[in-house]
Amino acid sequence: MNTPNTLSVLSCPQCGGELHPDEGQIFIICPYCGATVFVDKSRTVFHWVLTPTLNGEQAEAALKRWMSGSETVKDLDQKSQIVNRSFRYFPLWYFRWKSDGQERVALEPAAATSVTELAHLSLLAGDLRPYAPSLEGDSEPPSVPLEAGLDWFRQSHAGAKVEEMALVHVPIFEFKYLYRGETYTAVVDAATGSVLANVYPAKAELPYRLVGGVAAVVFLCLASFPVIGGLADHDGGAIAGFLLCSGLGLIAAPILMAWAGWVAARV
Structure with missing residues (x-):
């Protein structure tokens, strides 16, 4: 029969031995196998x-x-x-x-x-x-x-x-x-x-997205030059457009890379 200060008999999750935690006791050690046990209401883990x-x-x-x-x-x-x-x-x-x-x-x-x-x-x-x-x-x-x-x-x-x-x-x-x-x-x-951490001072995404968006637009426009040249002049338009695309690309690439580096250094 349990005393007023003792909970119902519980079982050790390792050896099955009877545990008799006092009222309010939540951390106990099994006296039979030494397992450390937590008591949660009517169960042990x-x-x-x-x-x-x-x-x-x-x-x-x-x-x-x-x-x-x-x-x-x-x-x-x-x-x-x-x-x-x-x-x-x-x-x-x-x-x-x-x-x-x-x-x-x-x-x-x-x-x-x-x-x-x-x-x-x-x-x-x-x-x-x-x-x-x-x-x-x-x-x-x-x-x-x-x-x-x-x-x-x-x-x-x-x-x-x-x-x-x-x-x-x-x-x-x-x-x-x-x-x-x-x-x-x-x-x-x-x-x-x-x-x-759930909340922290994170890097601002807008500057990076702006650099990426501008770079995508610039190179998309440059890539269209050979197509436009070919449509305008079947003989040498595509080649001229490709050369123009390559030349402007060599100029635009370092400018965009420098801009990206500037943003990364300050954001």
Whole structure:
């Protein structure tokens, strides 16, 4: 008979042993096999953690490399100012299933976050370790029920049969940085160094599209010269048009390349 402070008897997902979590207890270790378990209402799932490989300085260096890359505005690494850096283990629901004979994994956030790209992390089963209770001080507890995570999974993977469910805590560094008076958030995966961000100062596409559009129009016009010449003069019009096209093309190409380089240097 259960005491008032004990939940109904649950089973360990690894060995099937009886678990008797206290009321409010969500992280437990099976006394029979040592498996780390997360309790979600009336069910239990494995509880894993991804071990960090980067410290704060290395994570900041990864962020700076991303800022200086091709996705963000030019010199973002130099023109922005990091105003806050924090570390925590963020919870994700882990779903494993098979498709076309291959094992696949999907992740869904187990807590509220503005960086939904966290669900796109790549986790390998071999990288996961049993969660240690000593990490609780740095771990964000799950606030999204497992059933909600399952609903999200089913919406994007209709008909998939889940073979394993688990809670995984991944190590992340969250950065807040200022750029032109606006505050942005970026997350660095402390296990791989990958940078995740939903909103960031991206390169403006219009200047590049303008250069590309003008170049396309110029060379399309030049390419029409041999055709027009051939229609106007069957004997030598096509050759004259080709020579004119080639000559003007040699003049236009370096001008357009210089313009493209100027845009790339300033956008």
